[in-house]
Amino acid sequence: MLKDKYRLQIPGPTPIPPRVQLAMSRPMIGHRDPDCSRLVREVSRRLGPVFGTQNPVLLLTGSGTSALEAAAANLLAEGEEAAVVVTGAFGDRFANILNSMRVKVHRLDVEWGKACHPEQLDAFLEQHPRVKAVFLTFCETSTGVLNPIRELVGRVRERTQALTVVDGVSCVGGVPAEADRWGIDILVAGSQKALMLPPGLAFAAVSDRAWNAMETNPHPRFYLDLSNYRKSLEKDTTPNTPAVSLLFGLKEVLDMLDEEGMETVFSRHRLMMEMTRAGIRALDLELLTEDRDASPTVTAVKGGKTWSSEDLRKELRRLGLRVAGGQQHLKGKIFRIGHMGYADPLDVLTTLSALEVALARIGAPVETGAGTQAAEEEWIRVSRADHRSVKQTGN
Incomplete structure (x- = not known):
C-alpha cells in the first residue's frame, strides 16, 4: 500500500x-x-x-x-x-x-x-x-x-x-x-x-x-x-x-x-449511518447500539468470538484504512467507524470493502461483497425515495 x-x-x-x-x-x-x-x-x-x-x-x-x-x-x-x-x-x-x-x-x-x-x-x-x-x-x-x-x-x-x-x-x-x-x-x-x-x-x-x-x-x-x-x-x-x-x-x-444546505448535510450523515449499519449487519457483525439510539456520525461494532477488534484494526491499517478502537472497559471489544464531516456514501462503501478484506485476512468468517451490497441497496433505496419526493413536490 x-x-x-x-x-x-x-x-x-x-x-x-x-x-x-x-x-x-x-x-x-x-x-x-x-x-x-x-x-x-x-x-x-x-x-x-x-x-x-x-x-x-x-x-x-x-x-x-x-x-x-x-x-x-x-x-x-x-x-x-x-x-x-x-x-x-x-x-x-x-x-x-x-x-x-x-x-x-x-x-x-x-x-x-x-x-x-x-x-x-x-x-x-x-x-x-x-x-x-x-x-x-x-x-x-x-x-x-x-x-x-x-x-x-x-x-x-x-x-x-x-x-x-x-x-x-x-x-x-x-x-x-x-x-x-x-x-x-x-x-x-x-x-x-x-x-x-x-x-x-x-x-x-x-x-x-x-x-x-x-x-x-x-x-x-x-x-x-x-x-x-x-x-x-x-x-x-x-x-x-x-x-x-x-x-x-x-x-x-x-x-x-x-452551498450544500444544512438539511442536505443532515440527510447525508443519516444516509451514511444507515448504509454503515446495513453493511455491518450483512456481514453478521454485531452493532453496539440499537437503531433508535444510533448516531449519524459514528458507528460502534463489537468484535467477534474468534477474532479481536484490535487484530482487525491492525489489518485495516495495513490496507490503508484507519478506524478507532474502544475506550475504557470497551477497549479491545469494539471498533468505531467515523462517518462525519468531509465524508460521503462512497467512503462508506470503501470502508466496508476494506472491512471485508481485512476480516478474510485475519481468518474471520465473512461473505465478501455482502456488506457493500447491503450498503449499496440502502443507498439506492434512499435515492429512489428522495427522487419520488422531489417529483411529488414539483421541484
Whole structure:
C-alpha cells in the first residue's frame, strides 16, 4: 500500500477538505488586525444557525474539552451540586471535570451502548432536587449513541430550575441542533469532527440564563472566563490570540455548509449511518447500539468470538484504512467507524470493502461483497425515495 495514502474513518480528527486546507495556507495576519476582526465577526455569527442560536457563537482556541471545562467553571462553584448523565467515556469526562472543581456530582450512569431516555432522567432529577446544572452528551463518541437531547433538556426545564450544558463536540454540524428552541443553556462543540477542521478550535453557544448565572459565580477562571470572550466578541475580537489559520478554514467550512444546505448535510450523515449499519449487519457483525439510539456520525461494532477488534484494526491499517478502537472497559471489544464531516456514501462503501478484506485476512468468517451490497441497496433505496419526493413536490 502507498505509505502516504490512507482513509481516515475515525470519529475525529476527520479528513480536511482540500479547499479548507488551501484556505488555511493563506498568509498570516495579526490577530488584532481589522481583517481578523472582520473574520471573527463573520464566523461567530454564521455559526449561529449551525448551533441553532440567534446569538454569536464564542470562539475558543483549544480542544473541545476546553469548552467543556469552560462551561463547568463559569456556571458552578465548589460545593454546588450538578447532575451528569453518563452514557460513555465523554459523559464520564464531564463528571471528572466537575470533580476536579470540587463540585458535588450526582451521576446517572446508563449502560454503555444505550441512550438515556426521558423517563430515566425524570426519576433521577426527583432524587436530586438541588442540582444547579445538568450535563448531557449529545453524541457519545465512545459508543456511537445519539442521546435525545431535545427531550432530555425539555424534561430538565419542565421539572427544575437547573441549567443545561450539552457536549455536542462529535455531532454539531452533522445533526440538527437547536440551542435556543430546545432551551440548551450552553452548547459546545469542537472543530475536528463534523465541522471538517483540524483540532484547535472550540465553540460555545450561551443562553441569557447562563450569562446571568455566570455573573454571580465566584469560581476563579482566567483563560476560560467566558465573560471575557463575550466582551471581546462585542468588539469583534477574542481575549487571547486565536488560531487565525483555523479561522480562515472555518470561513471556508461555513461556505461549504451553505452551498450544500444544512438539511442536505443532515440527510447525508443519516444516509451514511444507515448504509454503515446495513453493511455491518450483512456481514453478521454485531452493532453496539440499537437503531433508535444510533448516531449519524459514528458507528460502534463489537468484535467477534474468534477474532479481536484490535487484530482487525491492525489489518485495516495495513490496507490503508484507519478506524478507532474502544475506550475504557470497551477497549479491545469494539471498533468505531467515523462517518462525519468531509465524508460521503462512497467512503462508506470503501470502508466496508476494506472491512471485508481485512476480516478474510485475519481468518474471520465473512461473505465478501455482502456488506457493500447491503450498503449499496440502502443507498439506492434512499435515492429512489428522495427522487419520488422531489417529483411529488414539483421541484
